[in-house]
Amino acid sequence: MREKSVKLVRAFASSELRMNILLCLKNESKDIKDLQAELGGRNTTILHALRDMSDSDLVARDRDGYKLTNLGKLKAGLLSGILRTLNKLEERPGYWLNHDISGIPPVLLERIGMLFQSEIIFSDPSEPLKSHETLKSMLARSKSIRAVLPALIFPNGSDAFISALRRGSCLDLLLTEEVTGFLIASDGVLDPEFKKSFKFDNFRLRLSRDDMKLVLMVTESFVYLGLFREDGVYDIASGTIYTGECAVTWGTKLFEYYADGSVGLGEERLLEMASSQRRVAAEMAGDGHFDGEDPSLDGSEAIILVEDDVGHAALIHRIFEESGSRREFHHLANLRDALRWIEENRGRTFLVIADYLLPDGCGLDLTGNAERPLEVGFPLVILTGYGSEKIAVAAFKSGAMDYVIKDAESMQKLPEIAREALQKWRKRTSRDSAEEGLKSLEAEKASPLKI
Structure with missing residues (x-):
């Protein structure tokens, strides 16, 4: 045959x-x-x-x-x-080579061409969040939303789904057990905004036992498909929007593939699952097992993001949440508010991630006239959408500890960059304190003996 x-x-x-x-x-x-x-x-x-x-x-x-x-x-x-399918594949060969497509069943891989029979909106290196921002605006006009979510692509505080319910849209969410944990606060209480969703008849929440290796949203007019990288990390910049009837048909089949065998979730069941997750985590901690942030880190340390682009801020917040970070996260939209926050929290340890271009100044203005990190008074990471050697040199000369370009790969590494910056900061401050103490001791020894 x-x-x-x-x-x-x-x-x-x-x-x-x-x-x-x-x-x-x-x-x-x-x-x-x-x-x-x-x-x-x-x-x-x-x-x-x-x-x-x-x-x-x-x-x-x-x-x-x-x-x-x-x-x-x-x-x-x-x-x-x-x-048409071959031409579309050749437009972005690196995209398909570097992402995990095992979440798409073979029968739908064979019909992947259906996705390409429409307008396609995807991100590129200069605009890594283009499709993500477009998605939010398109969801705001959708009457029906079915989503497969093994990763939260919106921060906990996002009202994208709650707003859809309020305007009468049908919402069907298919989550993994890991994602349900983000819906429960640290005190074991269901997130207040999400709790309201259970009051709507047009809302359905389901739990999938499958290992879902893709993010999918299907509406009446478009499909959003996001893929994980080969290393198992979800790539927010991979999200691509496909419009048209053929794409919706393909996306619907993919949603049904994962929805089959799923179980419905209510508020009570969610709380039971959260309690079980906390108990397992406590047992693992008791055995000395730890998977996540360095347990030696001070929980009082905070992350301060100074970013005027709300979409970028939401993405960065979500990246820190999914990394398992336990630190406080504060978002400030301009230089003035950042300077005020820093002044009011001088006694604390915190890391500032500041966009280079802000509405009322430059992220490097936070350093004052400093020339090295300890003179700044806190660890600072500069974030910019433009890769420039000139900006990088200026950042390091002004006392910044790192310089990060806003591309998809670098932004995913921000939690790791933040951990390393804080660790370096503690070592430098400890070393400087020890040196100061040694100098004081030597000065005392050198001073004339007082009787």
Whole structure:
């Protein structure tokens, strides 16, 4: 069977001229002059190919010239779809090579071309969050939302789904057990905003036992598909929007694939699961097992994000949450508020992540006239959307501890960068304190003895 299929494909694609003739005649009849004008080459070569295609019942002749038979139309449609899919894959080969597609079942991988029969909105290095920002605005207009969420792509405080329920949209969320833990506060109480969702008849919450390795949202008009990297980390910049009926049909099938076998979740069941998760975590801690942040870190340390772009701030907050960070997280939108917060919290240890360009100044203005980190008074990481050697040099000369470009890979590493910056800060402050103490001791020894 396979050998026969391979022979059919080889015969179908054996001649570039025959494939081009199929595509030229796909929508209308054409005479030999029209075909030569489009295809180039000699009339005799084209006529020879037309005779072969006529013998294969792909082409027939009428008063307007040459046309496709029904069999020819079917093959031309298939060929057109294959070429469109191949072209779309070639537009972003690195995207498909570097992401995990195992979450897409084989039957839907075979029909992946359905996604490409529409307008496609995806992020690029210069705008890593383009599709994520577009998604939020499109969800605000959607009447039906079905989502597969093994990762929270919106921060806990986001009202994207609650707003949908309030305006009457149907919402069907399919979560993993890990994600349900983010819906429960540290005191074991369900997030107040999410709790309100259970009062809506148009809301459905389900738990999947499957290992869902993709993020999916399906509405009446578009599909949002996000993939995990090969290292198992969800890549927020991978999110791509596909619009149109074919894409929605494909996305619906994928949602149903994961929804089959899922179980409904209510508020009581959520709280039971949260309690169980905390108990397991406590037992693991009692055994000396730890998976996450360095347990030696001071829980009083805080992360201060100074960022005027709300979308970027929400993404960064979510990245820290998913990293397991237990630190306080504060978002400030401008330089003035950041300076006030820093002044009011001088006695604390905190890390500041500041965007280079702010509405009322520059992130480096936080350093004053400092030339090294300890002169700044707190660890500072500069964040910018523009990779510039000049900005990097200015950042380090001003006492910043690190400089991060706003691309998808670097932003995912922010929790790790923050941990390393705080660890370096503690070592430097401890060393400086020890040196100061040694200097004082030496000064005392050198001073004349008082009687």
